[in-house]
Amino acid sequence: MTQMNSSTGTDRFDVVVVGGGVLGTSVAARLAATSASVCVLEAASDVCEGASKGNAGTACSYYGPPGTLETELINRSYPHWEELCGRLGVAYRRGGAIMLALDDAEAETLGHTLAELDEAGVRGEMKTPAEVAQLEPLANMATVAGLWMPDEGVIDPMALTVAYANLAVTNGAQLRLNAPVTTIRRLDDGSMELATPQGTVRGRYVVNAAGVRAGDVSELAGGEPLRSWPRKGQYAVLDRRFAEQLQRTVFCTHSPTTKGINVVPTTHGSALLGPTAQDLEDAGDTSTDRDQVEALIESARRLVPSITRDVVIKTFAANRPASEEPHRLRFDQTVANLLHVTNRSAGVSVSPAAGAYALDLLRDAGLDAEDRPDAVRALPSTPRLRTATDLNTLFAQDPLYAQVVCACESVSAAEINRALTSPVPACSLDGVRKRTGAMYGRCQGSLCAAGISFLTALHTNTGPRDVKQTAHGTVGQ
Missing domain, CATH: 3.50.50.60 (FAD/NAD(P)-binding domain)
Known part of the structure; x- marks a missing residue:
């Protein structure tokens, strides 16, 4: 206590x-x-x-070399994502990933990566160009070889x-x-x-x-x-018109200095391109740069050539903690x-x-901490209108499920209210977005922000203009 x-x-x-x-x-x-x-x-x-808040949402089975604590912790984690996300009510999908080699040098690198996977006890298999095309039809037809990693997943971070x-x-x-x-x-x-x-x-x-x-x-x-210092990663978000065609996460071949740009289907139905890597001094700098975004898109097109700029609905950046x-x-x-x-x-x-x-x-180190038999292990489930199969039962459970606030993402007033009353409640529009997926779609909130502001104002006892947009500003600003 x-x-x-x-x-x-x-x-x-x-x-x-x-x-x-x-x-x-x-x-x-x-x-x-x-x-x-x-x-x-x-x-x-x-x-x-x-x-x-700003990452690609990949739940990796492999990231670094074997023999490290990081790899050990990933090995302990990745087999259990379905169970963990099931009791926490978090969206997760284990769709696998394919790492592409577009020339002979990259194919040789894939061989070294496969050896690392084997040493780390992680499943991986080399694939021919024809097999790559079967796994991911959008992958570059110029692929020389692919490394299939069936235990890779995507999650809502x-x-x-x-x-x-x-x-x-x-x-x-x-x-x-x-x-x-x-x-x-x-x-x-x-x-x-x-x-x-x-x-x-x-x-x-x-x-x-x-x-x-x-x-x-x-x-x-x-x-x-x-x-430690901030390393900025910039991303581009692609809408469902493209993402619904993407079956797997597509990784580029790793180099000695970077994991590179990847194409990642998200749990919300969109797709992410990124991240870039730029070392900074200012941890608060999360601006995006047109030239960097253009280079990002071109790098992603090297993996998936059918990506076009007209399906990009958002760009954003976040800083990860870099250090030796x-x-x-x-x-x-x-x-x-x-x-x-x-x-x-x-x-x-x-x-x-x-x-x-x-x-x-x-x-x-001496902490006296006994596991409590009464500890809660699972959070109450919050049904999602977008994925519900029995709408009548859902509407009977809470009539506010029938009130759609975010049309792009099919987010209801019931889901927004739950986000605003959870143990760690949302206190801003961005907080609602993080908890429900509202404003993730093509319009990026231009149609639904007013309704979300109204509901947020009711729960935070503020006027609509004083509702927080993010952690740093209000809707009225």
């Missing part, structure tokens, strides 16, 4: 998690299912506002992060939003006191899951220097009770196992 220090007004927890992205919330969800008291501090006004957060809060974790950590003070008893604009908390252990800000948090805690240490799930070398949990590009893919691994590390 949370304890209050009566002399200072400081809440005390067994574990304080800094960061409300996919890794921070996955750790919090696992810890909250134990007897440990947990608090999550998130700098933004909602969870999933950093790299977890924003819904996953929100679900982890909902599960953590349901099981008793505290979530403090708009709570960037400004100072960290190490106390005589070994605990740490973290000051935020929302008050001060004390933790016996601190989990640093702050993404691109992880180096700042380590410095505040007196920990080891963690050099691509994956970090370990205790600090200087501060014994500071646990670093960061990943450059595969945070979604390692997240199911990362929570359990972090708990094991904390227990080994």
Whole structure:
């Protein structure tokens, strides 16, 4: 249970998690299912506002070389996506992926990649050009060879992060939003006191899951220097007119320096092209660049030539945390009770196992955290109008399912209301989008934003012009 220090007004927890992205919330969800008291501090006004909000949504079976902790955690995670997403109500599809080689040099590289897959215990199979065409008819006909990876999947990364957060809060974790950590003070008893604009908390252990800000948090805690920087990835979103023809994720052949541009069908029915990679100094720079987007589209056309610019409905960018240490799930070398949990590009893919691994590390370090038999493991299901097969039953369950607010994505007022009343409720139009998929379609909210603003205003006790558009501005602005 949370304890209050009566002399200072400081809440005390067994574990304080800094960061409300996919890794921070996955750790919090696992810890909250134990007897440990947990608090999550998130700098933004909602969870999933950093790299977890802007990625391709691939749930990988393979990402890095064998023998690394990252690969071990992916191996522990990918066989269980159906079970996890089933109880969390998160969209997931294991459609497999094909990696294309468009010349002999790339075909040789695919051979090395297959050897890595074998060594890592991951399924993969080389395919002829004819077999590639059967797996993915849109693939470039000039393909020399393909590497088929049947266990690759796609997931809704924003819904996953929100679900982890909902599960953590349901099981008793505290979530403090708009709570960037400004100072960290190490106390005589070994605990740490973290000051935020929302008050001060004390933790016996601190989990640093702050993404691109992880180096700042380590410095505040007196920990080891963690050099990290934002690496911008730009994406293009393609509408269903194209995406409904795409059967598999299409990867380019990896190079020694980059995983390159990929074509990914999403769980919402669209498709994503990306990401690019551009190292920055400003973590807040999420602008897109016309030249970069044009280059992105051309790179994607190398894999799938039928992509045309007229099916692009949106471009966006997000910053992932780059560092010399691509994956970090370990205790600090200087501060014994500071646990670093960061990943450059595969945070979604390692997240199911990362929570359990972090708990094991904390227990080994002395955290008394027994699994609670009464802990909630599954979230209440929220039926989706777009995928419902029995509309009469759905309308009887809640008549507001018959009130379509977002026509492009078939999102009803019932779904939006649930997003606005969940354990971690949406507080902005963007928050509703993350939880329901509203405004994902071709019109990008131009037709439905007014209705979503109205419903959001009702639940947040604000006027429609004062409803938040994103974490940084209102509809009226």
